[in-house]
């Protein structure tokens with residue numbers, strides 16, 4: 001399994017990853033994305049290593065997943081190598097069928113940085129090394145790291161990643177900003193192109209990639225890409241050609257996503273989550289205000305199905321039109 005990446009590179013397969021997103025990516029989201037783009041590889045939102053070690057109930061609830069979500073990467077965070085190693089052992093249990101483990105050295109939040117977690121590991125190289133090493137010794141699964149250009153100055157990046165490679169990290173994902181830049185600044189890929197010249201493991205770049213076509217312009221010497229926010233309501237962004245869904249496809253996809261939420265969550269949770277996810281599918285179709293309003297207050301699957309049926313009925317003549325290409329804009333003033 002540790003040769004997984006090498007095999008992919010030798011076969012020259014272009015891998016596309018769904019970025020981890022705390023509070024958004026769950027089993028339902030992954031299944032909804034993979035229905036349209038079955039070849040993507042999903043990274044889970046972050047889970048605390050400590051939490052996985054101390055609660056079997058919680059471990060079972062986040063590691064158990066649907067067959068259609070495989071291969072699934074589980075992302076964990078914590079600060080000491082021993083706890084990471086213990087969590088790695090649990091995640092590697094074959095009953096969970098997890099494909100590999102990702103370490104979060106990405107998060108820039110002040111709270112976690114102050115306690116030497118996450119992106120703070122960028123300036124705590126020895127602990128970062130010990131974590132990767134302890135995990136590679138504890139599990140047969142590949143280990144990857146998601147991190148940033150550096151904590152403060154991107155000049156540290158090559159040294160840091162070479163250090164992780166030495167500890168046997170199998171893959172690295174780089175978000176184009178430093179921890180101090182958090183979400184600000186214009187992304188700059190140059191340091192990542194430079195990094196790739198110095199290491200042997202695959203490199204995934206992440207940040208503001210819109211779709212496959214956008215990535216093809218940026219890939220140069222890098223290996224693969226990862227999309228996060230652009231996939232909200234838009235699983236078509238992963239397809240290796242520009243695809244714009246018809247109104248019928250959008251509505252069917254919304255219904256599928258809602259159904260998966262109902263299947264995988266307890267009622268109070270999916271009631272609220274349906275709202276946040278479904279309106280995203282209408283983002284290039286903003287003038288259906290009436291339906292958006294109904295969707296953000298829906299409180300049952302049946303009600304959601306009724307809203308979708310009403311849209312289908314009202315726009316029955318236009319179901320094969322592509323709203324994102326403006327093919328329904330002529331209706332703007334009449335709705």
Ligand SMILES: Cc1cc2nc3c(=O)[nH]c(=O)nc-3n(C[C@H](O)[C@H](O)[C@H](O)COP(=O)(O)O)c2cc1C
Nearest residue numbers: 019020021022045046106146207208209227228229
């Ligand atoms: C709401 C939200 C939650 C996130 N949660 C995680 C997380 O759990 N683990 C992680 O490594 N990155 C997390 N990220 C960062 C994303 O994985 C990704 O690096 C970032 O959004 C940039 O990629 P994008 O421009 O394609 O969205 C999160 C980002 C957002 C906006």
